Amino acid sequence: MLDIKKYAAIDIGSNAIRLLISTVTDVEGRPPVFKKTSLVRVPIRLGSDVFVNNAISERNIQRMIDSMKAYQLLMDTHQVKAYKACATSAMREADNGLAVAERIKEETGISIEIIDGDSEAAIIAATDLNDLIDSKKSYLYVDVGGGSTEFTIYSHGETITSRSFKLGTVRLLNDLVSPETWIELEQWIKANTKSLEGIDLIGSGGNINNIFKSSGKAMGKPLSYFYLSSYYQLLTSLTYEERIVQLNLNQDRADVIVPAAKIYLSAMKWSKARKIYVPKIGLSDGIIKTLYNQDKAALST
Incomplete structure (x- = not known):
């Protein structure tokens, strides 16, 4: 039996924001095959805001919102089964990080999880x-x-x-x-x-x-x-x-x-x-693998 699904990972870093869409092909009796279908990178450089001024500027908040709207359209077009958006150091340290995440959720529908360094390392460890x-x-x-x-x-x-x-x-x-x-x-x-x-x-x-x-x-x-x-x-x-x-x-x-x-x-x-x-390999690859494993676990229960 052949089963093909697409998963997406959004990595909101201090230098750039990335969308990775991967196609996972499952063939009965064989290990799954992960193929990077699309990768989009926008160099917003949130760290230049946060590490200097402790907050994300309005200009870069709007750039993030625009990027997330574009990512949502791409995920819809690719018929992505599931996605996960993770924000790391810059949003974690920003005084307005949680407020920005809430605003992005309201305006784009994309939920962002702000993760710590240990969680980031654990997600990366989920790769092959x-x-x-x-x-x-x-x-x-x-x-x-x-x-x-x-x-x-x-x-x-x-x-x-x-x-x-x-x-x-x-x-x-x-x-x-x-x-x-x-x-x-x-x-x-x-x-x-x-x-x-x-x-x-x-x-x-x-x-x-x-x-x-x-x-x-x-x-x-x-x-x-x-x-x-x-x-x-x-x-x-x-x-x-x-x-x-x-x-x-x-x-x-x-x-x-x-x-x-x-x-x-x-x-x-x-x-x-x-x-x-x-x-x-990196955080985006780990997110994809985590989504796939969660999906398989849900199907087996």
Whole structure:
């Protein structure tokens, strides 16, 4: 029997808002196949409002409402079975975050769940990450966002520990990360990885995806510490305008990619990892998988 359904995930981050629509194909006796059908990204950059002024501006509230109306139309057109919208660091810290979520619900019909760092890490863990890693090895998973970065340590197929740090690309661009935060992160990584031999990184987020694409590496192959370090040196040697022209970066990517690369490099240095894998999974993928699992569980009861 063949069963095909579409699910949607809305990820409201500190740098951008994304809609991912995935088609899930179930064939009896086989594992489900997840295929990304549509991905729309709007760089609203809520973090620039919230991390500086503690609230989302009226201009960006209206941009969010317009985006959600468009997303609702796309989901209706695709005949999406179920969706989930999650907001992370920026809306979580905004004084008017809950009020904005209520306004969006009233004007667009889309319900937004504001989640904490632990919930974000748990949703990401719902992806097929375990299918991508070697159960005999150890990994430090690093998901860099605009407002925060989630770190999870896996060893021999088990989750050892995880933590969210207020260390994101938009915060760094606005000089809102204290030296103490960097020191705390360094100590946490070193303390939790010192006993793990041959650890590798797993990188998640739009910036590392962009860096991986520029490398020309085949999917599944890792980037070396040397490559990432060399690319970071190239990024910092160019101006914002030169990154757009010479590296063909979008204007909303050309600035945040620099602090993102610094976070990944720092994590590699402190964990003594020499390679970073980039499987192109994140919060949106975790939401899709969660929706699918909930749907299957409901059908079986």
